[in-house]
Amino acid sequence: MIEIATFAAGCFWGVEEVFSEVPGVVATRVGYCGGRTENPTYRDVCSLDTGHAEAVEVSYDPLHISYEVLLKTFWECHDPTQVNRQGPDFGEQYRSVIFYHSEAQHQAALASRDELESRQVFRRSIATQIVPAAIFWEAEAYHQKYHKKNGGGCGF
DSSP states (O other): OOEEEEEEESSHHHHHHHHHTSTTEEEEEEEEESSSSSSOOHHHHHTTOSOOEEEEEEEEOTTTOOHHHHHHHHHHTSOTTOSSEETTEESGGGOEEEEESSHHHHHHHHHHHHHHHHTTOSSSOOOOEEEEOOOOEEOOGGGTTHHHHHOOOTTO
């Protein structure tokens, strides 16, 4: 049975590319999550009025990859100590968020964050939010698989 994980880690183009290459991930799609506006567009999200983060929904086969491996990928693909920015991109839509879909994902996310903090893996404290999954609004078609279609982008 396929499960879903949702992460926000800056510009969704690069984050999607990272997750799409992880063995056991069967599909990815980019969109907007965690805000208050229904059916937002990219323009809406960039206006900073929606509260949404650029996010990646990851469909994965738990028989071939664990949620913990996805968390490891998440922590390694961006700087989780930055608040509302990643690389050259800034604004609340670029914040670092783990949107959990179950209590097991919630506990795994907390444990992974706490383990990284206790080992002082990063020079600053982790700013990543860990919150219940909200409605995932799929982004416009031109954003899907952007790097595969266009190459380059984001600060990756």
